[in-house]
Amino acid sequence: MDTRxxxxxxxxxxxxxxxxxxxxxxxxxxxxLLAKKYGEDPLKAETAGILHDITKELxxxxxxxxxxxxxxxxxxxxxxxxxxxxxxxxxxxxxxxxGITDEGILxxxxxxxxxxxxxxxxxxxxxxxxxxxxxxxYPDVDIMRRESEKSLEDGMRYALKYVISDLLQKGRTVHPxxxxxxxxxxxxxNK
Numbered sequence: 701m702d703t704r705x706x707x708x709x710x711x712x713x714x715x716x717x718x719x720x721x722x723x724x725x726x727x728x729x730x731x732x733l734l735a736k737k738y739g740e741d742p743l744k745a746e747t748a749g750i751l752h753d754i755t756k757e758l759x760x761x762x763x764x765x766x767x768x769x770x771x772x773x774x775x776x777x778x779x780x781x782x783x784x785x786x787x788x789x790x791x792x793x794x795x796x797x798x799g800i801t802d803e804g805i806l807x808x809x810x811x812x813x814x815x816x817x818x819x820x821x822x823x824x825x826x827x828x829x830x831x832x833x834x835x836x837x838y839p840d841v842d843i844m845r846r847e848s849e850k851s852l853e854d855g856m857r858y859a860l861k862y863v864i865s866d867l868l869q870k871g872r873t874v875h876p877x878x879x880x881x882x883x884x885x886x887x888x889x890n891k
Contacts, residue, residue, distance in 0.1 A: 705743065708750050708798070716757055724750050726833035727826070734825045738852055741822075747800075748808040748826045755793050756786035763789035770796055777875050784875060787813040815860055815881030821852070828855045831862075857885045 712724050728749030735745035755763055763785040767774065770792030778784055791810040794800040808826040811819060815827055832845045832855075840862055848855030860882040867874050 705747055705750065708747060711798075712750050712754060715754060720753055720757060723833055723835055724753050726835055727752055727829045730829035730833050731825050734829055734848070734852075735822075738821060738825065740825055744802060744805055744822055745808075745825050745829070747802075748805045748812075748822060749829055751794050751798070751800075751805075752790065752809050752812045752826055752830060753786060754809075755789040758786075758789070760785055766792050766796075775876075777873050781873060781875070784813055787811065811877070814875040814877040815856070816877040817880035817884045819856075819881060824852045824856055828852060828859060831855075831859045853885055853889055856881065857889060860885060 709725070709728075713721050716724060728746045731745035731749035732742040734740075735742040755766065758766075760782040763782070764774075766789040767785070770789075772788055772792060774788075778788065787810055791806050794809055795806055800806060804820060804822045807820065808823045811823045812826045812830050816823070819827070828844075828848045832841065832848055840858075844855065844858055844862070847858040860878060864874055864878055864882060
């Protein structure tokens with residue numbers, strides 16, 4: 701294993717609960733496999749995967765502090781949805797504390813919860829890897845895994861439809877980035 705990424709594994713193990721660390725390792729593994737399948741750098745995918753939830757277990761106030769110190773201006777929905785903080789605070793932490801400068805890795809961490817329009821390949825991989833990691837057992841996970849094997853676009857469409865429907869059923873807000881990602885994928889697949 702690359703020395704730098706082994707330090708990220710050590711950091712994740714120290715920082716995260718055992719359950720979250722196992723999830724992050726599984727996402728890193730799924731991301732590396734998807735990267736090999738779809739032509740992305742597996743090391744970048746693994747790095748983004750192990751770090752995607754690095755700030756998830758920090759309290760919301762600490763996450764807000766990280767984002768604000770990193771120059772992030774929160775939109776109204778993000779500011780009122782603490783469950784989404786960790787993607788943005790994780791990106792800032794990776795950039796400002798861990799010294800990661802690769803925009804692809806940073807963007808993948810940033811968009812792994814909501815998605816976004818014009819997602820590059822690495823971002824799509826991390827978004828999907830988070831849904832299909834080994835320990836996941838939600839009702840449609842097997843369908844999600846099959847869809848992502850067909851293509852990243854099929855995986856994205858299914859994942860976004862699933863998460864948006866779930867949020868709507870629970871009466872929760874849907875971030876505009878998720879809607880933009882869904883609309884883009886559907887329009888691209890219907891061409």
